[in-house]
Amino acid sequence: MLENAFVNKVAVVTAGTSGIGKETGRLLGANGAEVVIINGRNAETGIRVCDELSALFPATRYEFIAAD
Numbered sequence: 001m002l003e004n005a006f007v008n009k010v011a012v013v014t015a016g017t018s019g020i021g022k023e024t025g026r027l028l029g030a031n032g033a034e035v036v037i038i039n040g041r042n043a044e045t046g047i048r049v050c051d052e053l054s055a056l057f058p059a060t061r062y063e064f065i066a067a068d
Contacts, residue, residue, distance in 0.1 A: 007032035014039045017049050025049070028059035038064050 006028045015021040017040035028036050040046045046064035054062045
């Protein structure tokens, strides 16, 4: 389906710390994104989500940026 559709791509996911945003970040990593930047308001939650997703997809670099 989308396998490797995002190889060598950088993605920014707004509101990515839960629900649809978190799932979008997961799917981007599963489909080869090189970097996924997760955006949200709560830094603690954002870092936890990035750590969880990084454990699932170690080839993808996940970063969190706090913003409103």
